[in-house]
Amino acid sequence: MQTIAIYGAGPALGLAVARRFGREDHRVALVARNRERLDGMVRELAEDGIEAAGFQADIADPAAALRVTDEIEARFGAIDVLEHSPTPAQVFMTPFEVDDAGLAPLLDLYLHAPIALVRRVLPGMRERGRGGLLFAMGASAKFAPPRLAGSGIALSAVRSYVHALGAALGDSGVYAGTLLIGALIEGSAAHREAAQWAHDDQPMPVVSCDGLADRLWDMYTKRDRVEDVVAPGFTE
Numbered sequence: 001m002q003t004i005a006i007y008g009a010g011p012a013l014g015l016a017v018a019r020r021f022g023r024e025d026h027r028v029a030l031v032a033r034n035r036e037r038l039d040g041m042v043r044e045l046a047e048d049g050i051e052a053a054g055f056q057a058d059i060a061d062p063a064a065a066l067r068v069t070d071e072i073e074a075r076f077g078a079i080d081v082l083e084h085s086p087t088p089a090q091v092f093m094t095p096f097e098v099d100d101a102g103l104a105p106l107l108d109l110y111l112h113a114p115i116a117l118v119r120r121v122l123p124g125m126r127e128r129g130r131g132g133l134l135f136a137m138g139a140s141a142k143f144a145p146p147r148l149a150g151s152g153i154a155l156s157a158v159r160s161y162v163h164a165l166g167a168a169l170g171d172s173g174v175y176a177g178t179l180l181i182g183a184l185i186e187g188s189a190a191h192r193e194a195a196q197w198a199h200d201d202q203p204m205p206v207v208s209c210d211g212l213a214d215r216l217w218d219m220y221t222k223r224d225r226v227e228d229v230v231a232p233g234f235t236e
Contacts, residue, residue: 001051003076005029005069007059007117008086012185013136015041016213017083022050024217026081029072030054031065059086060109062116069120078128079121081220084114085136098149106154110137114158118165122174129173132220135162136212139182139231159227166226177219182231183207 004021006014009030018028018041028050032038038054045052053075057068072079086109118133125131140148141155158178165176183205207230215228 001025001027002080003027003029003072003078004081004083005031005072005079007031007065007082007084007113009038009041009054010085010087011037011041012209013085013212015044016209017085017136017216018045018052019048019050020210020213020217021081022048022052027076028052029076029079031057031059031068031072033058059084059113060105062108062113065113065117066120069117078124080125080130081132081134082117082121083134083136083216084117086110098153102150103153106150107157110151110154111158111161115161125174126169126172131174133162133165133174133176134216134220135159135178136216137178137180139180139229141178142180142229143182143231163226175220175223176226177216177223178227179212179216179219180227180229180231181207181212182229185209185212 002025004026006017006028008014009018009032014030014032018030022028022045028045030038030041030052032054033056035054035056038056042052042054055068055071057064059065069079114135122133135158137155137158138148138151140152141159144152162176162178169176184207186206186208212230215230219225219228
């Protein structure tokens with residue numbers, strides 16, 4: 001049995017990914033800050049017959065992300081699939097508002113911690129000749145609406161990193177891919193606060209978390225693309 005570790009696991013996309021991979025005989029490690037929420041998701045997965053455990057950490061802190069990775073491996077053994085999909089933070093920031101203080105937490109969450117995690121788990125994956133590095137993120141990583149400049153700067157950096165990983169890994173047996181999401185995820189915190197995402201009186205579209213989880217599974221198993229895009233709320 002293999003293990004997927006979901007960093008930034010929430011009750012929408014994170015739980016959907018856990019269920020999707022759990023149905024494919026994966027044990028699930030859920031990583032998030034809220035212990036009560038983690039315990040609830042573990043109970044829901046247990047009801048579906050999926051073995052899971054919750055690990056509490058603030059993954060915006062690279063040191064905490066590495067510490068919890070040690071805890072996961074002590075419980076489940078090697079991590080076969082790393083999935084990173086934290087809740088967006090400080091997304092609304094125009095180019096005129098961007099400064100070092102505003103970018104620092106975004107870079108820690110979206111770039112520094114993921115790089116630290118990849119450096120931690122990738123050597124073992126390459127040694128075993130199999131594994132997956134999956135990143136789900138906002139479509140501002142590719143598109144550039146002015147009001148999302150802050151998150152876009154950070155996400156575009158990690159998107160570039162994943163593309164470089166995908167090219168470098170070649171036929172090693174380890175897959176790296178990114179899913180760009182330009183819509184509200186049904187049941188997410190952002191979906192519950194949908195009014196703030198409306199722009200020019202146009203609401204953001206909503207996508208199913210189960211559909212996104214299916215896309216991540218499809219990317220991981222087919223390995224025919226480094227990127228998939230669900231961006232109905234964005235344009236070129």
